[in-house]
Amino acid sequence: MQVPEANFMESPKKLRIALDAMGGDYAPEHEVAGAIEALRASHEQFEIVLVGDEQAIRHQLTLQKAEHLSFTVAHASQVITMSDSPTAALKQKKDSSLAVGMRLHKEGNVDACVSAGNTGAVLSAATLILGRIKNVSRPTIGTFIPAEYGSCLLLDAGANVDCRAQHLYEFAVMGSIYVQLLKKKERPSIALLNVGEEKSKGTEAVLEAYNLLAASKYNFMGNVEGNDILKSKADVVVCDGFVGNIILKFGESVPLFLKSRLKKFSERGVLNKLAVGMALWPLKVSLQDMDPNEEGGVPVLGVNGVAIIGHGSSTIKGIKNMILRAAEVAQGQVNRQIETALAREGS
Amino acid sequence: MQVPEANFMESPKKLRIALDAMGGDYAPEHEVAGAIEALRASHEQFEIVLVGDEQAIRHQLTLQKAEHLSFTVAHASQVITMSDSPTAALKQKKDSSLAVGMRLHKEGNVDACVSAGNTGAVLSAATLILGRIKNVSRPTIGTFIPAEYGSCLLLDAGANVDCRAQHLYEFAVMGSIYVQLLKKKERPSIALLNVGEEKSKGTEAVLEAYNLLAASKYNFMGNVEGNDILKSKADVVVCDGFVGNIILKFGESVPLFLKSRLKKFSERGVLNKLAVGMALWPLKVSLQDMDPNEEGGVPVLGVNGVAIIGHGSSTIKGIKNMILRAAEVAQGQVNRQIETALAREGS
Numbered sequence: 001m002q003v004p005e006a007n008f009m010e011s012p013k014k015l016r017i018a019l020d021a022m023g024g025d026y027a028p029e030h031e032v033a034g035a036i037e038a039l040r041a042s043h044e045q046f047e048i049v050l051v052g053d054e055q056a057i058r059h060q061l062t063l064q065k066a067e068h069l070s071f072t073v074a075h076a077s078q079v080i081t082m083s084d085s086p087t088a089a090l091k092q093k094k095d096s097s098l099a100v101g102m103r104l105h106k107e108g109n110v111d112a113c114v115s116a117g118n119t120g121a122v123l124s125a126a127t128l129i130l131g132r133i134k135n136v137s138r139p140t141i142g143t144f145i146p147a148e149y150g151s152c153l154l155l156d157a158g159a160n161v162d163c164r165a166q167h168l169y170e171f172a173v174m175g176s177i178y179v180q181l182l183k184k185k186e187r188p189s190i191a192l193l194n195v196g197e198e199k200s201k202g203t204e205a206v207l208e209a210y211n212l213l214a215a216s217k218y219n220f221m222g223n224v225e226g227n228d229i230l231k232s233k234a235d236v237v238v239c240d241g242f243v244g245n246i247i248l249k250f251g252e253s254v255p256l257f258l259k260s261r262l263k264k265f266s267e268r269g270v271l272n273k274l275a276v277g278m279a280l281w282p283l284k285v286s287l288q289d290m291d292p293n294e295e296g297g298v299p300v301l302g303v304n305g306v307a308i309i310g311h312g313s314s315t316i317k318g319i320k321n322m323i324l325r326a327a328e329v330a331q332g333q334v335n336r337q338i339e340t341a342l343a344r345e346g347s
Numbered sequence: 348m349q350v351p352e353a354n355f356m357e358s359p360k361k362l363r364i365a366l367d368a369m370g371g372d373y374a375p376e377h378e379v380a381g382a383i384e385a386l387r388a389s390h391e392q393f394e395i396v397l398v399g400d401e402q403a404i405r406h407q408l409t410l411q412k413a414e415h416l417s418f419t420v421a422h423a424s425q426v427i428t429m430s431d432s433p434t435a436a437l438k439q440k441k442d443s444s445l446a447v448g449m450r451l452h453k454e455g456n457v458d459a460c461v462s463a464g465n466t467g468a469v470l471s472a473a474t475l476i477l478g479r480i481k482n483v484s485r486p487t488i489g490t491f492i493p494a495e496y497g498s499c500l501l502l503d504a505g506a507n508v509d510c511r512a513q514h515l516y517e518f519a520v521m522g523s524i525y526v527q528l529l530k531k532k533e534r535p536s537i538a539l540l541n542v543g544e545e546k547s548k549g550t551e552a553v554l555e556a557y558n559l560l561a562a563s564k565y566n567f568m569g570n571v572e573g574n575d576i577l578k579s580k581a582d583v584v585v586c587d588g589f590v591g592n593i594i595l596k597f598g599e600s601v602p603l604f605l606k607s608r609l610k611k612f613s614e615r616g617v618l619n620k621l622a623v624g625m626a627l628w629p630l631k632v633s634l635q636d637m638d639p640n641e642e643g644g645v646p647v648l649g650v651n652g653v654a655i656i657g658h659g660s661s662t663i664k665g666i667k668n669m670i671l672r673a674a675e676v677a678q679g680q681v682n683r684q685i686e687t688a689l690a691r692e693g694s
Contacts, residue, residue: 194593195505195589226592246540247594262629262630275629
């Protein structure tokens with residue numbers, strides 16, 4: 001593997017983040033622009049390594065007048081597309097921007113690897129290249145859902161479809177550590193997503209996970225239902241990736257549904273149009289945090305390193321926030337804390 | 348069992364509907380008021396049998412000046428509460444309003460039984476007292492979710508938590524027949540709710556259900572994702588009751604979440620308050636069909652009869668619509684059609 005132009009020996013204490021510059025739907029344009037904004041927002045407190053087709057990246061750096069900024073470019077000749085099968089693509093495209101970025105991290109040349117590319121591929125690359133933390137059965141991803149007061153972390157958000165009780169238990173532990181670190185919250189409350197609050201409700205896996213969590217040292221508050229998620233009832237809401245993925249996508253579609261309904265209403269007359277025009281301001285402000293670009297990206301929890309997955313359709317702001325999130329997670333050493341927590345139990 | 352005041356020999360062709368007058372959170376007041384409105388809306392084309400504490404019901408009929416309307420009262424000395432365990436309550440409270448109403452139906456004295464009481468108990472009563480239709484493994488309930496164009500039926504809505512492929516297949520068949528009848532739609536499109544559109548996605552049960560549906564004569568369009576529900580991608584969306592219940596409750600909480608966010612916005616200043624005031628009209632009209640009282644109630648599909656379950660917190664309008672829905676389902680003979688459809692396959 002060639003890593004031209006990269007000199008990883010400079011300023012060893014500055015955090016280094018590899019960005020898959022070819023990952024998202026609007027790559028490399030949004031990626032380069034987001035990287036510029038992240039550098040500016042952090043006053044260049046970390047370095048960004050742009051990974052991907054060098055010519056395309058340098059062209060963007062020129063277009064976006066960023067040649068004076070201290071970017072490093074690591075060339076990668078291949079790209080994993082959104083339609084590629086994650087595991088097959090990782091095997092076949094050894095020189096993809098994603099694999100090169102993740103290997104830079106594995107080899108210690110960067111402190112994090114972020115990508116807005118194929119979610120399954122980023123997840124697989126993180127798991128296969130960085131490896132699982134000891135005592136973690138399955139790495140997971142979680143997403144913050146806006147709630148009445150603040151937000152709650154829903155996990156698993158789609159990484160693991162069929163789950164056993166032990167998996168759910170580990171998701172809860174990992175989510176709790178992540179929220180504690182990121183939101184500076186002591187002993188975040190954990191709940192299992194279920195069809196009723198009673199202990200006797202739910203699938204077999206959920207029933208058993210209830211017992212595991214109730215016997216643990218974590219701040220387990222029991223079951224919550226679908227209508228409790230937006231009510232801020234718990235800081236961490238645990239479910240399998242099948243339920244989590246469906247809830248998240250359903251939630252993401254709500255603002256668009258609302259928009260479409262309001263459009264139809266506004267077409268009924270001048271007065272309607274005026275009322276909708278007035279409604280847009282409060283709605284936009286009130287639902288601002290439902291835009292996934294606000295969060296930027298979610299870390300893969302349970303792997304030996306910092307891998308952040310962004311939305312395929314990330315805006316420039318989304319890419320910027322994804323990079324800033326990577327810096328936060330790397331500094332907080334989330335995964336080392338997960339290792340310590342689960343090692344103690346495993347012993 | 349005593350059924351005082353009931354004379355079931357009159358006008359044999361008029362549809363008769365038993366209403367559990369003690370079921371909902373505001374029983375018997377909302378129940379009696381809803382029954383009056385249903386009779387008025389239908390120009391008294393059917394009869395309503397009010398089941399429950401006779402004294403309380405007659406008191407409400409007097410209070411609501413409905414003594415001149417042709418209600419029949421069937422006395423029941425017990426009530427199943429919202430906190431009762433469904434199966435235990437059915438065993439212990441043999442003379443509950445729900446059980447009495449369901450038995451009136453089983454014995455052919457009424458054509459349908461509706462209740463806004465304990466959902467699990469109504470479901471159990473329908474299954475145990477009316478019995479399953481031949482070849483139906485598990486009765487199911489579905490709910491119409493408002494979508495961009497019209498609505499889609501999501502089922503199972505919470506009756507069956509752990510499901511095998513055959514169960515999902517039967518839910519699809521029952522849902523298709525119900526939508527065809529109620530929405531007058533030929534060959535409604537059916538989809539499996541999944542974490543991706545590809546055939547290879549999902550849990551083991553969903554993967555197998557995909558094959559069963561693809562090989563069937565029904566209008567199966569494949570998988571849809573969480574963000575497709577509100578987009579009207581399919582007429583019938585099939586999932587297990589764990590996922591269905593969580594999605595439905597999550598969806599129901601969205602308007603309240605919106606309200607809470609707008610309230611917070613309006614508290615920030617006079618101009619904010621004004622803008623929110625203007626926003627309420629378009630929002631209220633646009634989201635009107637998200638009120639579960641519009642649908643009124645959902646039928647238990649797959650039992651030998653017509654049992655309709657309403658929301659515990661049903662308004663008077665909710666009770667009215669639940670009764671009207673019962674009349675529709677009874678006239679359409681949904682369950683007889685399900686029996687024919689599944690019998691043909693079973694043979």
